[in-house]
Amino acid sequence: ARRVFSGIQPTGTPHLGNYLGALANWTRLQEPDAVTGEIPLNYYSIVDLHAITMPQKPAELRQAKLDVAATLLACGIDPQRSVMFEQSRVGSHAELAWIFNCITPVGWLGRMTQWKSKMEKVGGSHAQSLTDETLTSGLKMGLFDYPVLMAADILLYKGTHVPVGDDQIQHLELARDIAALFNKTFGYTFPKPEAIVPPAAKRVMSLRDPTSKMSKSDPSDYSRLNLIDTPEIIQSKIAKATTDGIRGVTYDPVERPGVSNLLGIYAAMRDISMEEAVKECADITSTKDFKNRVAESIITRLQPIQSELVRLQADPGYVTKVLDDGAMRANQVAHETIEQVYKAVGLR
Ligand code: AQP
Known part of the structure; x- marks a missing residue:
């Protein structure tokens, strides 16, 4: 049977990039497979141990975890068909990460690009090499090791499929390499987990700077569309989104990254292909009309999610219960894997 694992960091409120890159696929995977009729076992985690690889305020982190949990449910995660849980309540994530730490070459992590870009964001350091002292003095072990913990997350459930956005592909490849290395060393x-990447909008870009990805940790709220933004805020953010002075709407990610990003969002919001989106917008000449149409598509798509979220926020006891139940179910599977691993390694 297919076993699906994916995670989201409770580092702020989920945005449209999270939704299109990951969450929309999470809910889709709860449906029976069109060919086999099989429903995979789905594990969806609020990865708080990943969140603390960057500084977090404890009270805000606690609240963000509940908010993310409610948002996942509002997006359609069904606790009957998916195990939804907080990562730190399953101790074996950290245990398996330690085992993997003991076999993973440092050089494999040195090649990862995410810690480099995060370092640039927080410290303004442009150093590129692990041996550069200006960089390594600020680089925390946890941030550097993030991909090993991610490999442990997936493999603890013997995950075969991982629905993620395009930005996580490099980490997923590392997880495959770690799985192969462990198997070769200990049997x-x-x-080997495979990525499931959405067809359109696999990487939603920042509204302010369409050459970098939309992210929760961007200091500018106008860079992203949060799933909880009101119609007025969505209108205003799209109206202010960076585009260009060229007339008409065309798809050209290199020359017209802003317009192309909005087109990608429009296509994904309406579940149509990029070609269809381009065709639908071909007659539009003014940027204002184009932006209005994009904003409208987002508002319509988010409306049912937002009303479900309001309902769930009125019932925090339910969200907590789902998380308790998820932690219990995840722990059962995790326990079996970690025992098998400890035995293989010689710790039992
Ligand atoms: N812009 C994006 N486009 C498509 N998919 C995306 N994902 C994230 N951003 C985009 C996917 O969402 C899932 C959860 O990832 P995350 O919690 O790491 O999200 P984030 O917004 O990237 O979070 P942060 O805290 O702001 O982290 P950084 O600083 O890394 O950007 C993943 O499947 C991811 O692919």
Whole structure:
């Protein structure tokens, strides 16, 4: 059977990039497969241990976890068909990460690009090499090790499929390499997980700077569309989104990254292909009309999610219960894997 694992960091409120890159696929995977009729086992985690690889305020982190949990439910995660849980309540994520730490070459992590870009964001350091002292003095072990913990997350459930946005592909490849290395060293234990990336809008870009990805941790709220933004805010953010002075609407991610990003969002919001989106917008000459149409598509798509969220926020006891139940179910599977791993390694 297919086993699906994916995670989201409770580092702020989920945005449209999270939704299109990951969450929309999470809910889709709860449906029976069109060919086999099989429903995979789905594990969806609020990855708080990942969140603390960057500084977090404890009270805000606690609240963000509940908010993210409610948002996942509002997006359609069904606790009957998916195990939704907080990562730190399953101790074996950290245990398996330690085992993987003991076999993963440092050089494999040095090649990862995410810690480099995060370092630039927080410290303004442009150093590129691990041996550069200006960089390594500010680089925390946890941030550097993030991809190993991610490999442990997936493999703890023997995940075969991982629905993620395009930005996580490099980390997923590392997880595959770690699985293969473990199997080679200690005998076959883990499958090689495959990425499931959405067809359109696999990487939603920032509204302010369409050459970098939309992200929760961007200091400017106008860079992203939060799933909880009101119609007025969505209108205003799209109206202010960076585009260009060229007439008409065309798809050209290199020359027209802003317009192309909005087109990608429009296509994904309406579940149509990029070609269809371009065709639908071909007659539009003014940027204002184009932006209005894009904003409208977002408002319409988010409306049912937002009303469900309001309903869930009025019932925090339900959200907590789902998380309690999820932690219990996740722990059962995690326990079996970690025992098998400890035995293979010689710790039992
Ligand atoms: N812009 C994006 N486009 C498509 N998919 C995206 N994802 C994130 N951003 C985009 C996907 O969402 C899932 C959860 O990832 P995350 O919690 O790491 O999201 P984030 O917004 O990237 O979070 P942060 O806290 O702001 O982290 P950084 O600083 O790394 O950007 C993943 O499947 C991811 O692919």
